[in-house]
Amino acid sequence: MGNKQTVFTPEQLDAYQDCTFFTRKEILRLFYRYRDLAPQLVPLDYTDKPDVTLPYELIGSMPELKDNPFRQRIAEVFSENGDGNMTLDDFLDMFSVLSEMAPRDLKAYYAFKIYDFNNDDYICKSDLEKTVNKLTRNELTPEEVSLVCEKVIYEADVDNDGKLSLEDFQHMIIRAPDFLSTFHIRI
Amino acid sequence: MLMEQVEQKKKLISTMRNKPWRMVKKLSVLREAQAFVEKFEGALGKGKGKKFYAYKMMMAKKWVKFKRDFDNFKTQCIPWEMKIKEVESHFGSSVASYFIFLRWMYGMNLVLFGLIFGLVIIPEVLMGMPYGSMPRKTVPRAEQATAMDFSVLWDFEGYIKYSALFYGYYNNQRTIGWLKYRLPMAYFMVGISVFGYSLMVVIRSMARNANESTADGDDDNFIFSWKMFTSWDYLIGNPETADNKFASITTSFKESIVDEQESNKDENIHLRRFLRVLANVLIICCLCGSGYLIYFVVKRSQTFSKMQNVGWYERNEVEIVMSLLGMFCPPLFETIAALENYHPRIGLKWQLGRIFALFLGNLYTFLLALMDDVNEKLAEEDVVKNVTHWTLLGHHNSSTGNSSTATPPPLDPADVPRGPCWETTVGIEFVRLTVSDILVTYITILVGDFIRACFVRFVNYCWCWDLEAGFPSYAEFDISGNVLGLIFNQGMIWMGSFYAPGLVGINVLRLLTSMYFQCWAVMSSNVPHERVFKASKSNNFYMGLLLLILFLSLLPVAYTIMSLPPSFDCGPFSGKKRMYEVIQETIELDFPLFVAKIFSYVANPGLIIPAILLMVLAIYYLNAVAEAYQRANAELKKKMQMQREEEKNKRNNKASTNPMLQDLEDLLTPSTKSESHPKQAEDEKRESPNRTSPAGKGGKAAAPDGSPMTAGRRAAFTLPPHVFVTQPPALGVRAPYPGQPRPRGHPPGPVPGRGRGPPCYSRAAQ
Numbered sequence A: 001m002g003n004k005q006t007v008f009t010p011e012q013l014d015a016y017q018d019c020t021f022f023t024r025k026e027i028l029r030l031f032y033r034y035r036d037l038a039p040q041l042v043p044l045d046y047t048d049k050p051d052v053t054l055p056y057e058l059i060g061s062m063p064e065l066k067d068n069p070f071r072q073r074i075a076e077v078f079s080e081n082g083d084g085n086m087t088l089d090d091f092l093d094m095f096s097v098l099s100e101m102a103p104r105d106l107k108a109y110y111a112f113k114i115y116d117f118n119n120d121d122y123i124c125k126s127d128l129e130k131t132v133n134k135l136t137r138n139e140l141t142p143e144e145v146s147l148v149c150e151k152v153i154y155e156a157d158v159d160n161d162g163k164l165s166l167e168d169f170q171h172m173i174i175r176a177p178d179f180l181s182t183f184h185i186r187i
Numbered sequence B: 001m002l003m004e005q006v007e008q009k010k011k012l013i014s015t016m017r018n019k020p021w022r023m024v025k026k027l028s029v030l031r032e033a034q035a036f037v038e039k040f041e042g043a044l045g046k047g048k049g050k051k052f053y054a055y056k057m058m059m060a061k062k063w064v065k066f067k068r069d070f071d072n073f074k075t076q077c078i079p080w081e082m083k084i085k086e087v088e089s090h091f092g093s094s095v096a097s098y099f100i101f102l103r104w105m106y107g108m109n110l111v112l113f114g115l116i117f118g119l120v121i122i123p124e125v126l127m128g129m130p131y132g133s134m135p136r137k138t139v140p141r142a143e144q145a146t147a148m149d150f151s152v153l154w155d156f157e158g159y160i161k162y163s164a165l166f167y168g169y170y171n172n173q174r175t176i177g178w179l180k181y182r183l184p185m186a187y188f189m190v191g192i193s194v195f196g197y198s199l200m201v202v203i204r205s206m207a208r209n210a211n212e213s214t215a216d217g218d219d220d221n222f223i224f225s226w227k228m229f230t231s232w233d234y235l236i237g238n239p240e241t242a243d244n245k246f247a248s249i250t251t252s253f254k255e256s257i258v259d260e261q262e263s264n265k266d267e268n269i270h271l272r273r274f275l276r277v278l279a280n281v282l283i284i285c286c287l288c289g290s291g292y293l294i295y296f297v298v299k300r301s302q303t304f305s306k307m308q309n310v311g312w313y314e315r316n317e318v319e320i321v322m323s324l325l326g327m328f329c330p331p332l333f334e335t336i337a338a339l340e341n342y343h344p345r346i347g348l349k350w351q352l353g354r355i356f357a358l359f360l361g362n363l364y365t366f367l368l369a370l371m372d373d374v375n376e377k378l379a380e381e382d383v384v385k386n387v388t389h390w391t392l393l394g395h396h397n398s399s400t401g402n403s404s405t406a407t408p409p410p411l412d413p414a415d416v417p418r419g420p421c422w423e424t425t426v427g428i429e430f431v432r433l434t435v436s437d438i439l440v441t442y443i444t445i446l447v448g449d450f451i452r453a454c455f456v457r458f459v460n461y462c463w464c465w466d467l468e469a470g471f472p473s474y475a476e477f478d479i480s481g482n483v484l485g486l487i488f489n490q491g492m493i494w495m496g497s498f499y500a501p502g503l504v505g506i507n508v509l510r511l512l513t514s515m516y517f518q519c520w521a522v523m524s525s526n527v528p529h530e531r532v533f534k535a536s537k538s539n540n541f542y543m544g545l546l547l548l549i550l551f552l553s554l555l556p557v558a559y560t561i562m563s564l565p566p567s568f569d570c571g572p573f574s575g576k577k578r579m580y581e582v583i584q585e586t587i588e589l590d591f592p593l594f595v596a597k598i599f600s601y602v603a604n605p606g607l608i609i610p611a612i613l614l615m616v617l618a619i620y621y622l623n624a625v626a627e628a629y630q631r632a633n634a635e636l637k638k639k640m641q642m643q644r645e646e647e648k649n650k651r652n653n654k655a656s657t658n659p660m661l662q663d664l665e666d667l668l669t670p671s672t673k674s675e676s677h678p679k680q681a682e683d684e685k686r687e688s689p690n691r692t693s694p695a696g697k698g699g700k701a702a703a704p705d706g707s708p709m710t711a712g713r714r715a716a717f718t719l720p721p722h723v724f725v726t727q728p729p730a731l732g733v734r735a736p737y738p739g740q741p742r743p744r745g746h747p748p749g750p751v752p753g754r755g756r757g758p759p760c761y762s763r764a765a766q
Helices: A010-019 A024-037 A056-060 A071-078 A088-097 A104-115 A125-136 A142-156 A166-173 B002-014 B023-044 B048-077 B081-091 B093-127 B150-154 B183-215 B223-230 B239-262 B269-306 B317-337 B344-402 B422-462 B479-496 B503-525 B536-563 B581-590 B593-602 B605-651 B659-668 B676-685 B710-717
Strands: none
Touching (some): A010 A024, A010 A088, A010 B023, A024 A088, A071 A104, A088 A104, A088 B023, A104 A166, A142 B239, B081 B093, B081 B503, B093 B183, B093 B479, B223 B239, B269 B317, B317 B344, B344 B479, B593 B605
């Protein structure tokens, strides 16, 4: 394959290919997408691994993410400090997990993290309420929201502590027929 | 062992992308592992093996990429995706399922059209004898004066009747053109492959649907959870689509909430049963009445056809009555069905079944009428054959009378007396039926939906009562009626395509225009249903109906091919005694000798009957196996359910509902670590057929209960539980939480009815 690119060293590219689900071409394309968000901040030469972080506002304005109600949570989950500002590594990681080649387990793990708004390793009722309201843009009445959240806990909570742990969540989502096809961003 | 470590590291490298770590961590671990492998693999020796391995890896990667690209391309080719999504977001999945079905039918018809057009029509038009060169391809002298009139063309007589659209046009020459294309053989084979392809496609679709619905066998257990976590489509990148999606998710939540409330209502059994019986009696009366009406009209049309000077109404009475019945009976059934008060999904199925019975009666009565017609024409044919023979003879004699040595000038094709050509008549009848069906559908939509919506919208300002809320209000999209209409239309196409090759082309056009027209009509004149229920599981029901219709439409065609003699002067099989003789002819003349011998052996009843018996036995065996698997599946599910409930009950410090389980728990609680082994030993000892051993805490219970699948199931049970990326789920016995009484009541009572959702998408004509 052509070795004309000067952005990464060949070792770096190979390492990225091993650590993500992308091919060489896709990684380069992703790099250019990342750079297009802020050309003045991102250097064209990554061989010396510069430490560049893009703020959340730029990430959240990408066409693939801007209409997603969970974009903030996605950025927070994949960023270093949990504040939504992403380096190129985080960026690649994010799209790799959300690509269609990623397996169910991996996606389930990250989906759990995304829907856990308060980062306490449990999806509790308030997390569920926030999720429902984001999904319906606050169009359901509070009673309906409450009903839905209680049904979810009733259905998925196996260890009966009133909130969903990672195991509960994975146990429930692994069987979902639509999960793989909806938890997917094409880039 | 160094080798093991190296293998371990290699495995780590290959699964690095599956690890849920930060990229930085992944990169560093990767580097470490690679350094390790480099250092020590050299010691194990590489050489040529490595290059080949690298080549294999590269090919594998390229193959994966190619497959991905191809899948992307395929999804791009699917038409009307956006239209359907729009309808889906406004009206829910049930209405959209109709359009998805329509699109699927369009695809199937397109393939059929391609087959017929490419293999039958084009060769005849390009390489066959041109129009006007033969009697069968020319409008007879008597009809030439009126052949171009619109009314004649509308009835599919005149020039259209003698065109490639119908059976009668085709020549029975064995090979045509310089390619030696065997047209009669092609015609026959295409006719058969139309049915074969349709069958294959329908069954494949049914199998796929069945597969998907067993995959979410736990559907009822996780409805809300799945809705919450898997309904947002992360692929959406367009604000309008996002709006649609938000609307559709809201609708979907409301659907499920209503569903939930429906299941909590109480019922009065006896009144319900009485009303249902009454409703069924009424509907059976309706069906009988409609059957008799059609019979009566058909008899009348037979007497009409003998009269002269029939008006337009008398000629088309049968079609008109059938269309009217099709238009007014379904709503009648629906009003009667209001007595029954079924769950809407079940009510829908009953409605579909009844309309199906109605249409079936209509269609078969129509076919009977047609058969009478055909038999008459066959009788007529003998007479005409004689006439033609003597006319030709007479013409030769008279022309040779002038000059005894010159060859007689050929009789102008238009003057040759023509046989009645029953196949073309049949084809014409089907085409007319299809066209009138199309017209009735479109007019119904226009008047019933659009004009009504306009009326309600504009006249509402000056009307005494609120037209929008009361009668007539906006129309709801009638899914069942439309789907059945589509299915029956397809049945007619299948029946008629053998005798009118152009019929499939007409249908393709119809489906194309239907898609756009109905999408527009739905978005502009319909409102979402008041009670919205998912129809996704009905997909297999529609497919089942389609399959049934396919068989029912195969029967008449097969009957006519096998037992009726083809007309003597029109069509690709003219001159033969039976249509299927074309196969024998081709085998004898075109294939080498031994093929004919093989076929004659294969066609021997002594071989066919055992083959059929074998197939029947295979079906029986596979059925038994499938049933056994289903039973095993149900048992597994029950056990899982029991286990979960037991755990929940334990948490609540309630007494176990199953005393056996309680006993076993008391026995086992002290020895949590070694529970699996003694329990399994216990299970093996307790082989009594009537006791189900407790759902094991370690998820490893085997339940010997005498069924033949015990061994298999135990093997299935001993599969290790799915290992997650994180720590394995701790399914062991846990100490009960200290004093946490959790009120485990029913979900809260029914939310006060919300009726129709917010007005933003419930009013039409935006």
